[in-house]
Amino acid sequence: MVALEEQDMLSLAEKAVKLALRRGADEAEAFVNRSSTNSVTIEIGQISKTARIIDRGLGLRAIVKKAIGFSYTNVLEDAAIEETVNRALSFAKASKPDEDWNGLPTEKTFASVKGTYDRRIADLHSEDLVKIASLMLDAAENTDKHAFPIEGGAGTGCLSEAIANSRGVAATDEGTVIECSLATIGREGGEVTPECVEFNFEREYCIDPEWVGHEAARLAASALRAKRIETGMMTVIFTQFALQQLLYYTLMRAVSADYVQRNQSALKDRVGEKIGSDCVTVYDDGLLEGGIRTGKFDGEGVPQQNTVLIEKGVLRGFVYDNYTARKEGKESTGNGSRAGYLSTPGVDTTNFHVLNGRRSADQLVSGLDNGLLVYSVQGAHTSNPVSCDFSVVATPAWLVKGGEVSHAVRAVMLAGNIFEILKNVTEIADNSRKVGQLVAPWVAVENVKVIGK
């Protein structure tokens, strides 16, 4: 397909906005994005598939008398865009006015961002991805004879977007991503381990497929010979995978202004209160160098920024999009997130950054007399999204005895509440990494309810 340059995308967006105004919209906003992804897939232990997906389209918000209509299309021709404009308008007219609607955002200056685009990624071919995947597979197979690669792959994506609205916002941005991942299981005798996953996901070309393969296999092999343990209260070290799963369905929602304003957050009316232990400091950093969610602007064309959420255990604030911010007479924090042209913006965290502590991950383990090292949890999405109570399976997880990893455990559940967890954090390591939108190190938490035998 003919490549769509950023300036063309912006012209399309501006044209759609103008047309909407001409047809009677009070305000209008158009978002155009294009993504081109290449991938190779590993299935059942072999590289068996390559794919290229090109997706692009335009989404238009039209506001008529404080009522909002939205329409999208992936056909970027004049007639289709005109239809899209008309549909958005007729849907706005069919909808109900929202008295809290206080207008689209106005134009602002963007901060500069680093590490979000790498020409080398855009230039990679399928052959290069096959090489990356092979390196990873070979590394896994050479690590341990009981570890079996099952699925994974390597991929790249080039993303560009443009936004224009009737209040002067007109901007474009582009970015790249590259990833490789491998899931393995350990098998020995009749025993099968849970899936053990390792990956790299970066904005610049700095992945290490051999490390990924090796780690995925090492984890699976060490998850074998799992034993059950007794029920009790324990200190638990959560790695980034486990933390990401637990926080995504709880704390990341509780700090969203949409949840707060709608009585769905246990943090409502608690700004300034101590909600975590002294060592917990969390930012929502939309400008983090090389961050997965880093960009110049959010889904509404508002500059992304670094927002303090929790400082030394004290709740400092929430993240806002334009709508929720204006409802409180505030400025958006640049957290109007969008899943491409198909969706309207909504509040979401960008890079949820838990700041490093001073000790190494090894020191956290060696300082633990009797506890669990939890790599991943299962079932975090069933947490109570309002109270933030959770009850999950810790898998894979290992028992730590006398400062050393003793053996894998099985059939272990963790139950608790995310705010109790925040208060019971005893130590934070210095091994920060990105997992999904979380950027965090390992975290040790005391008095976690562990349900075993």
Next chain:
Amino acid sequence: MREILDKIVDAASQRFGAEYAEIRAQELRRTSVTLKEGRVEAAKQGIEKGAALRVLVKGAWGFASVGSFDAEVLTEAVSDACKMASVTAPKLKKRIKLTRTKVIEDAVILKPKKDPSEIAVEEKISLALNVNDVAFASDRRVKSCTVNYLDLTGKTHFVNSDGTSITQDELYMWLGVGVTAKEKGVFTHSREAVGSTLGYEVFDVETPQKVGEMVAKRAVGQLEAKPPKGGTFPVILGPNVIGTLVHEAFGHLAEADLTLSGSIISDKLRKKVASSVVTLYDDGTVNGAFGSFRYDDEGVPAQKTLLVKDGVIVGLMHNRETAHQFDAEPTGNARAEDFRVEPIIRMRNTYIQPRDYSFDELAEDVKFGYYLKSFRGGQANLDGTFQVGIQEACEIVDGEVGETMRDVSISGNTLETLLKVDAVGKEFELWPGVCGKGQSAFVSSGGAHTRVKEVLVGGSA
């Protein structure tokens, strides 16, 4: 349309060296409304069209997706797909082959009683508002209510190099409702969904009154609930909980691609893995159910697939590739979310076959245990470890259903748990859901009330 698609498939085989090629061209229209506390966040409608091309070259897959039906664009995409596949081919340890299937020419035209595309968006907004109003009116402790309405309609054209050519209407209806309640610092949450492949008439049965009340009552009922004891107890699982358990804990392991990946059942085919009262189906033919369709995205007819018969694994869910590996028949489980992605093995309507117990008979033998009535979500791992979160549960004391419990979840190992099923009820229910496996699929799951001798119950702290 047919001509262009035929031409592209021919080009793949004759010019670009594909031993198999298929093209799936779709035009989709989504109308949705999101309501938060009665405020219409946005009324939305979008139209998308695009094509997915899949080829097999020297035993390796190539896939391309483009948002266009233009012959030139499609030719370039299919040529790309073939080139990419030939890059992977030399690395293959084992060439991919497809099982033969019957060549089909068919046009599936749906005639819903109430076609959602002919219903004004105003009516859809007022349906959603109704649900909201019912929820708030039912109790003052209801604090928030989110309603998501969606209808998805469209057409899929499928052509492959074996000569199969199918045109199929798409129709999915969805209404998701989430309610929170609050009192004295206690927060509770409840959700429910209506999902159907019939038309808008589904809301004549699943009325706003019924749905709104059910969700609100549950959220409020949880306010006074107490946390369960953690530990191992006998349980009775409601149809939607056993359905989720069967879907998550057994179903995924019996998707043949995951079975081949080494899931815990990979060496247990034709062996007894569950108690004799357990019979499980994955069925794509239940009329109107959310996981039903006529043909899958490889052009294979959907069917009723027996997975476990009286405790013995007798079948898996296949696409044409895994069917070839297992020397089995494809089961019509190859599904793609849309033209942006390739078909993979997915479930449809998955359930435990009802038997003959009444609820009272199931409960009467339980001295102390839990009745787990409704699920919040579930997840399982290849090793058979599952977790199912519960949004509505009660104690059972001396055979009687007692106090309400809050934030319960259960966990265990699939095979150990299925062996401990000792009785299955007689009332059959299916509940809609959206399953994630990289892509989303509309499914349903259920069966009848099921008693398990013991399962690990994880209470809140």
